[in-house]
Amino acid sequence: MLSSTQIEEEPLIAxxxxxxxxxxxxxxxxxxxxxxxxxxxxxxxxxxxxxYHETGQIRSAIPIYEFCVEYLKLTQADDALSSIQLKIKLHYSLSYACYKLKDDRQSLK
Known part of the structure; x- marks a missing residue:
């Protein structure tokens, strides 16, 4: 049986x-x-x-955040304001997710 968060999350992810x-x-x-x-x-x-994060599936969110951070590094995204804002959002989201999982070391990287 699906939980209410899974019911909400599945159509959004789809x-x-x-x-x-x-x-x-x-x-x-x-x-x-x-x-x-x-x-x-x-x-x-x-x-x-x-x-994933908002529906309580933080462990599913973290690999996505990490991938996006590394992808931006590898592709050498330009320094346009939109790219900088995306980097900030990704680092914030990753740090907050690690904090929620009580992974203090990872949240400070």
Whole structure:
């Protein structure tokens, strides 16, 4: 039986998966590490992490946040204000998720 948070989370994640599937062929959220992303697509992926986080699935959110942070480093995203804001949001979300899991060391990295 599904919990109320799973019932709320599943349609939202499915909608984000559909949105990403419009620009990334054969996209699946559970295989998010296998795809290339634009900055806008990374923002959508961040939203998926936030949905997992807000529905109590913090351990599902953290790999998404970590991936996005590393992806931005590897792709050397420009220093435009939007990229800087995305980096701040990702670092904040990752730090807060680690704090919620009482992983103080990771939350301060």
């Amino acid at each position: 909608q984000l998966e559909t949105a990403l599937g419009q620009t990334i062929p054969d996209y699946r959220i559970d295989k998010f590490q296998q795809f290339r992303y634009s900055e806008l697509e990374l923002r959508v992926l961040l939203l998926a992490g936030l949905i």
